[in-house]
Amino acid sequence: MSGMVKKNYTRPIDFKNGRIDMGHGAGGRSSAQLIEELFVAAFDNEWLRQGNDGASLSLPAGRLVMATDAHVVSPLFFPGGDIGCLSVHGTINDVAMMGATPLYLSASFILEEGFPLAELKRIIESMAAASREAGVPIVTGDTKVVERGKGDGVFISTTGIGVVAPGIDIDGAYARPGDAILVSGHIGSHGVAIMSQRESLAFETEILSDTAALHGLVAAMLAAVPAVHVLRDPTRGGVATTLNEIAKQSGVGMLLDEAAIPVLPQVEAACEFLGLDPLYVANEGKLLAICAEQDAEQLLAAMRAHPLGADAARIGTVIEDAHGFVQMKTRFGGRRVVDWLSGEQLPRIC
Amino acid sequence: MSGMVKKNYTRPIDFKNGRIDMGHGAGGRSSAQLIEELFVAAFDNEWLRQGNDGASLSLPAGRLVMATDAHVVSPLFFPGGDIGCLSVHGTINDVAMMGATPLYLSASFILEEGFPLAELKRIIESMAAASREAGVPIVTGDTKVVERGKGDGVFISTTGIGVVAPGIDIDGAYARPGDAILVSGHIGSHGVAIMSQRESLAFETEILSDTAALHGLVAAMLAAVPAVHVLRDPTRGGVATTLNEIAKQSGVGMLLDEAAIPVLPQVEAACEFLGLDPLYVANEGKLLAICAEQDAEQLLAAMRAHPLGADAARIGTVIEDAHGFVQMKTRFGGRRVVDWLSGEQLPRIC
Incomplete structure (x- = not known):
């Protein structure tokens, strides 16, 4: 998620009626504007604001856990949630199920050309709220755009890392008769x-x-x-x-x-x-x-x-x-x- | 990438003429078989063999770096490479550009229904080779399947983590006049x-x-x-x-x-x-x-x-x-x- 440094863009993004176009994924000015004005603004943390291609993190001592999930839920919005909060919850849960405290998330987006920016904004804001509520920041990301008919609105892959406290040892292989x-x-x-x-x-x-x-x-x-x-x-x-x-x-x-x-x-x-x-x-x-x-x-x-x-x-x-x-x-x-x-x-x- | 424990499957996967179907992404027996016989076999490491939803890792001391990339390259195979090795190289490079030694990768796959298994196998083997050559194992993953016409063969999101040695401090903000x-x-x-x-x-x-x-x-x-x-x-x-x-x-x-x-x-x-x-x-x-x-x-x-x-x-x-x-x-x-x-x-x- 590079190019997230404040620039002056000639045209504001039309979050009401605008749509994703191929330029939003090409890595140039229009990618940078989308990332800065939508993703970085919503996820709002020091790592994204640095604008590097990755995030530099500090970790407490302990074993590290890493888990990843691709989210392709359809429909994107459903009673009780949407793909945005789901993609945060799903990966936090995979990390937590290893007995770890989730600390950081990454998110990568595959957007379909023509997807309404207003819906993307709703999804990103839902992700941001879920991340804030959980206390697990989205520290790095990537966005690609595919042509109309080559995707389905939005796919979100999230990866989480966390740390296991000493003394905790949880594994799917540890069930014992009598448990x-x-x-x-x-x-x-x-x-x-x-x-x-x-x-x-x-x-x-x-x-x-x-x-x-x-x-x-x-x-x-x-x-x-x-x-x-x-x-x-x-x-x-x-x-x-x-x-x-x-x-x-x-x-x-x-x-x-x-x-x-x-x-x-x-x-x-x-x-x-x-x-x-x-x-x-x-x-x-x-x-x-x-x-x-x-x-x-x-x-x-x-x-x-x-x-x-x-x-x-x-x-x-x-x-x-x-x-x-x-x-x-x-x-x-x-x-x-x-x-x-x-x-x-x-x-x-x- | 759960369900990666040896099971007896009634039918072998037809890697020559078979195609991805929706069942490969539904999380049941056929997902488990694909993961076990293709992904775990190719990526072959202790973390995937454990069959948990995440990987438990050890890390040397140092600042941690995390980077992620979605890969949607078209065509999937091109002179000099394919989406498989590209998705390994791309994320390793993002981690390395932070001055970190890349240590672990996760991979999430979004597959389109009908995609030939023979091509998927080529891609996975290319990823596995790239990961082996780089010495950076793919320790956890996820696979989803979308309906025909809702994806484009294969999309791969990879996330990498690595550690920065003490004394190294690299950042896009550090260029100085005269450099x-x-x-x-x-x-x-x-x-x-x-x-x-x-x-x-x-x-x-x-x-x-x-x-x-x-x-x-x-x-x-x-x-x-x-x-x-x-x-x-x-x-x-x-x-x-x-x-x-x-x-x-x-x-x-x-x-x-x-x-x-x-x-x-x-x-x-x-x-x-x-x-x-x-x-x-x-x-x-x-x-x-x-x-x-x-x-x-x-x-x-x-x-x-x-x-x-x-x-x-x-x-x-x-x-x-x-x-x-x-x-x-x-x-x-x-x-x-x-x-x-x-x-x-x-x-x-x-």
């Missing part, structure tokens, strides 16, 4: 919010995306139980796929209790209507935590004491299983295997 | 290679992109002259735009000597044919360096001793100028102002 499986709240809201918007469905109660930055919740959890084994946010593929990933990484099985899995009634109804299983629907503000049985109550209490974990619940137990199956005790008392998401249940959900 | 301006070699090759491919032009001598990772050259330069003031790679917008950026950041003017600027004869001829000015054409394996006059000879010698700086030259001098103009003494003895790139000379050049 408790917790979820931080009601599942499925993000995916259903997107789908209802996409299908122009209006449900009686509006369903909002749960998009949120979870690093505050994680900090509260680790303060209460530093020995948490696994943290992961069940985004694409939902709780079912995420637990299958962890089961494979750890070489264990899992037994879930269907009745214990929190789903809002309106999300359950919408899922039925849309032919979706909430277990496979993406979340953007929920986490799964796995910890030793003796820590479960304390961890659950810490989660419930945080606004983003108020509806946390214990939903199952890690069991021995060389095949790494995730099973579920159904509401009717039977058992079924909860497999990986196999197809494309919800494309472009994040 | 020497050096370039590491012939300019304009990347842009002309792309344009000739795009326009299906065949010149007598094939013009190859100069795409290369410059951190080795930078290390050699800083070993010789730790007090380098400014480093920057003249990518989009070329040498002219990059020098204008630095002039503004530092609040100085520049006086270039046209006769001293190295341009290969075939690049000069192609530029004439295409109506381009090599000063505005993107480079992907060149750098500009600015240092004190008394260090210039030693720095130039260090550059010339490195294979990527063999044709390095001194091209000008920093002068006092409150307006921050970049001027050039032309071959005919006149002077002209070298302005910023103002339009979209070469869209999607990187």
